[in-house]
Amino acid sequence: MAGKVVLVTGASRGIGAAVARRLASEGDTLALVGLEPDELKKVAEDCGPDAGWWEADVTDLESLRAAVEGVRERYGRIDVVVANAGIAAPGFTRSMDPAVWERVLDVDLYGVWRTVHLTLPHLIESKGYLLLVSSLAAVVHIPGLASYNTAKAGVEAMGNSLRAELRHLGVRVGVAHMTFVDTDMVRGVDDHPVFGKVRTGIPFASRVYPLELAVEKFTAGIRKRSRVVHVPxxxxxxxxxxxxIPHLVELGSRRSVAKADRAALADIEARGADVSSRASGAGGLADTAKAKGARG
Incomplete structure (x- = not known):
């Protein structure tokens, strides 16, 4: 499948940027979509002279539509779409900022839906491949990431439905599940004074895997048009x-969560709910600024 036009959302940093660089090195043409223009430009420069970038917010349908139309106008086709844009905001549901809880779903679930909605006509035309980035969070629902767990479970369900809906049209659909990978977003979660400790104390979530492993798995999945990509x-x-699994998570966290709940309330009291539960990492901060700007 090398030599394809590949559209990647959330391509400014992390897995999106790293996978884009690898695909470009193997001969694909990259169309990068994301929030941070300076970072997008850097990634595009790494991806070669044919790579292009479009600033767009996956929560804004018209912004995303303009990007998709720009990609099609420039390259004439779209062969692969990696719906990767996502944020994570740690916090317990009862105490975190409701606007942040909802923003995670708007980016991670509805943002994927908007990406699918706008790119499907082009993928049907090219009989292409769609990779939806879910997570181990769709399977293992650790406390403190309820909004992220909910969004990623929805992405998995969307992919499973689309796989059956689109097969007769020649479009193949994959769903990627990865555990914690060494990215800016994961480091941001670990830097949280409360929830970094919650993650490291739960089985299946305590280890952080190298970014290169995700790049290898994603690239292989795209080449094979795989129905699933697992990292690891x-x-x-x-x-x-x-x-x-839910029973194991409950057993493993029943003591730590009570302590973390008290600590979360104290952190909110000290820093405010908007700071304590905001999206993690530099990419999360960029999204927070975008969301605040949209709200005025």
């Missing part, structure tokens, strides 16, 4: 035991 591979077998 043990996530696949784990899905068989979905019914048991």
């Amino acid at each position: 591979g043990w996530i696949g077998p784990m899905k068989i035991f979905r019914a048991l």
Whole structure:
């Protein structure tokens, strides 16, 4: 599949940027979509003279529509779409800023839906490949990330539905599940004074995997038009035991959550709910600024 036009959302940094660079090095033409123009420009420069970038917010349908139309106008086609844009905001549901809780769904779930909605006509035309970026969070619902868990479970369900809906049209659909990977977003979660400790104390979530592993798995999945991408591979077998996993999470976290709940309330008292539960990492800060600007 090398030599394709690949549109990647959330391409300013993290997995999106790293996968874009790898695909470009193997001969693909990259169309990069994201919020941070300076970062997008840097990634595009790394991806070669044919790469292009478009500043767009996946929560803004018209902004995203303009980007998709710009990609099609420049390259004449779209062969692969990686719906990768996402944020994570740590916090317990009862105490975190409701606007932030909803923003995670708007970016991570509805942003994927908007990307699918606008790019599907082009993928049907090219009989292309659509990769929706979900997460291990769709399977293992750790406390303190309820909004993220909800969004990523929805992305998985969307991918499973689309796979059946689009097969007869020649479009293949993949869903990517990865655990914690060494990105700016994950480092931001770990830097949180309360929720960094919650993550490291829960089985299945304590280890952070290298970014290069995700790049290898994503690239291989795109080349093979795979129905699933697992980073690392043990996530696949784990899905068989979905019914048991919530019980294990509850058992493993029943002592730590009570302590963390008190600490979260104290952190909110000290820093405010908007700061304590805002999206993590530099990309999360960019999204927070965009959301505040949209609200005026």
